[in-house]
Amino acid sequence: MKSLLCFLCFIAFAASSRGQSTIEDKAKAGLHKMFGDSAAISSSWRRLSGSEIDSIARLSHSRWQRDSLQVYVCSAHQKTVGYGFVDDVKGKVQFITYLTGINTDGKVQDVDILAYRESYGGEVAYESFRRQFRDKSSADKLIPGKDIKNISGATISVRAITTGVRKILLTYDLLKGTL
Amino acid sequence: MFIALSFTLAASAQETTSIGGYGELHYNEPDGAARGTLDFHRFVLYLGHTFNEKISFKSEVEIEHTKIEATGSGGAEGGEVAIEQAYLDWHFSEHLGMKAGIILAPIGVINQIHEPPTFNGVERPSVDDVVIPTTWREAGAGIYGSFAENTSYQLYAMAGLRAEGLSGEEGLRGSRQEALESSPMNPSITGRIDVVPNTDLKLGASFFVGSTTEGDSALGSGTVGLVSANAQYSTNGFTFRAVGAFAAISDADKINAVYGNDVADQIYGYYIEGAYDVMPLLCAESEFSLSPFIRCEKFNTQAKVTGFAANPLYDRNVTTVGATFKPTFNTAFKIDYQFFNNAADVNTKQLNFGIGYSF
Numbered sequence: 001m002k003s004l005l006c007f008l009c010f011i012a013f014a015a016s017s018r019g020q021s022t023i024e025d026k027a028k029a030g031l032h033k034m035f036g037d038s039a040a041i042s043s044s045w046r047r048l049s050g051s052e053i054d055s056i057a058r059l060s061h062s063r064w065q066r067d068s069l070q071v072y073v074c075s076a077h078q079k080t081v082g083y084g085f086v087d088d089v090k091g092k093v094q095f096i097t098y099l100t101g102i103n104t105d106g107k108v109q110d111v112d113i114l115a116y117r118e119s120y121g122g123e124v125a126y127e128s129f130r131r132q133f134r135d136k137s138s139a140d141k142l143i144p145g146k147d148i149k150n151i152s153g154a155t156i157s158v159r160a161i162t163t164g165v166r167k168i169l170l171t172y173d174l175l176k177g178t179l
Numbered sequence: 180m181f182i183a184l185s186f187t188l189a190a191s192a193q194e195t196t197s198i199g200g201y202g203e204l205h206y207n208e209p210d211g212a213a214r215g216t217l218d219f220h221r222f223v224l225y226l227g228h229t230f231n232e233k234i235s236f237k238s239e240v241e242i243e244h245t246k247i248e249a250t251g252s253g254g255a256e257g258g259e260v261a262i263e264q265a266y267l268d269w270h271f272s273e274h275l276g277m278k279a280g281i282i283l284a285p286i287g288v289i290n291q292i293h294e295p296p297t298f299n300g301v302e303r304p305s306v307d308d309v310v311i312p313t314t315w316r317e318a319g320a321g322i323y324g325s326f327a328e329n330t331s332y333q334l335y336a337m338a339g340l341r342a343e344g345l346s347g348e349e350g351l352r353g354s355r356q357e358a359l360e361s362s363p364m365n366p367s368i369t370g371r372i373d374v375v376p377n378t379d380l381k382l383g384a385s386f387f388v389g390s391t392t393e394g395d396s397a398l399g400s401g402t403v404g405l406v407s408a409n410a411q412y413s414t415n416g417f418t419f420r421a422v423g424a425f426a427a428i429s430d431a432d433k434i435n436a437v438y439g440n441d442v443a444d445q446i447y448g449y450y451i452e453g454a455y456d457v458m459p460l461l462c463a464e465s466e467f468s469l470s471p472f473i474r475c476e477k478f479n480t481q482a483k484v485t486g487f488a489a490n491p492l493y494d495r496n497v498t499t500v501g502a503t504f505k506p507t508f509n510t511a512f513k514i515d516y517q518f519f520n521n522a523a524d525v526n527t528k529q530l531n532f533g534i535g536y537s538f
Contacts, residue, residue, distance in 0.1 A: 090197075092199070092225075092227075093197050093199075093225075093227035093229065093235055093237060094229055094235055094270075095229075113273075115232065116270075116273055117229075117232060117233070117235070117270045118270070119237075119268050119270065119276055119278060119323055120291070120292075122273060122325055122331060123329075123331075123375050123381075125273060125325070126328060126329050126375055127328060127329075128329060128375060128376070128377045128378055129375075129378055132378065143466065144508070145468075145508065149378040149379065149413075150378075150413070151375060151378055151381065152288075152381045152411040152413070153288075153291075153292050153373075153381065155297070155508060159508065
């Protein structure tokens with residue numbers, strides 16, 4: 001029992017002393033992976049009106065919990081190549097922070113899980129799950145379990161991410177003329 | 180920019196308390212003269228709290244069979260109130276997390292994920308009752324995480340089982356301590372690995388090993404070793420689930436000499452289940468699901484015995500046919516019919532209806 005306690009203390013110390021990167025750092029790293037290492041990344045804030053939030057919520061079954069959001073713009077050779085949105089959705093207890101990259105055709109470049117804090121359902125970070133979103137657009141309904149396959153034991157997280165990505169695609173559609 | 184960053188972090192870093200739960204109402208009607216019964220079998224509340232981005236508390240409190248009555252008010256009949264989970268979860272990274280408290284043994288499928296809308300059939304599989312003694316929880320601590328793409332692990336040390344609770348009929352079920360003034364004298368190790376090769380398939384393997392005799396030489400070591408494997412596959416509306424478990428108990432003859440519970444040297448059980456969602460055939464646009472299913476179980480809690488004859492009543496088969504209707508992913512209406520038989524040729528049947536929810 002004593003050796004077990006020592007082992008657990010060692011793990012706690014080792015884990016807590018590891019370098020921590022911020023969500024901002026992870027988002028930028030994720031966007032570089034999606035749009036190329038040489039892409040320049042800037043960000044700006046956009047405000048959503050009450051009617052815009054309502055309209056997105058009605059179509060996506062997921063509501064923005066704030067009225068302004070940060071939009072990352074990725075450029076290469078002075079030309080915009082894509083956009084990034086960071087969002088939190090509720091898992092079973094904890095929030096899941098994820099990044100959605102959208103290319104200039106309005107299609108999902110990729111989805112990246114930036115922070116997963118639950119002890120179950122972490123399969124949503126697997127490549128085999130995330131790749132289902134690639135090339136999806138606001139024209140796709142993204143119905144969990146049909147358009148996006150469920151993973152046994154990760155149903156709540158799968159649904160949270162799927163409705164979240166749909167919300168971001170609809171938000172992009174709304175804002176694209178002004179980005 | 181600073182404000183922007185703060186906002187993003189604040190959404191996930193603030194302390195929050197969340198509540199949830201699940202429950203299931205059952206109607207069970209045995210074939211023959213016996214009357215059916217309506218029973219709100221489980222009413223469970225989750226209470227969780229997020230202390231910061233890494234540390235959270237999670238718990239599950241269960242009321243079974245709606246109430247318990249004090250013996251002074253007419254009888255001791257009724258259910259139970261139990262804390263089935265209560266642990267601190269320190270999630271360092273996707274590769275490493277740590278849990279400490281009352282935690283679930285990560286064996287099989289139903290023991291860890293048992294919300295009624297997640298499984299077919301009104302009643303949980305019998306294998307997940309007597310072979311894998313669901314809900315199997317003990318005080319303990321350990322680690323979990325993902326060590327490679329598509330692969331996750333769990334490894335815990337927990338209080339063990341007690342030899343006096345082992346039995347020929349119910350296997351390991353009565354030997355759980357359930358964190359009720361439990362003895363740390365039978366420390367046990369349990370763990371599992373899950374692999375998700377693609378979104379259609381999930382494979383799991385799990386184990387448990389620990390002594391049961393608290394060092395009492397008259398009982399021998401009483402070591403229980405259990406291994407289990409499971410597979411879940413889904414594609415185009417078809418879902419398939421297979422679970423198997425095998426347990427070996429050393430010195431069962433010595434345990435029987437003291438307690439006389441006809442404990443077996445070996446126990447096994449398995450089931451396979453297939454279901455198909457027919458709703459797209461009935462209404463292509465519907466978001467409901469309607470899944471007829473069949474589940475076949477075989478289990479024997481006296482597969483191998485020493486010093487006495489195995490009871491054929493404990494070599495059992497259960498076949499369950501029915502359907503699950505789900506208007507949402509977390510609500511379910513269920514109907515099924517079960518055929519029970521055993522090696523003693525005692526055959527019974529039962530009709531079940533149920534509703535279940537989780538949120």
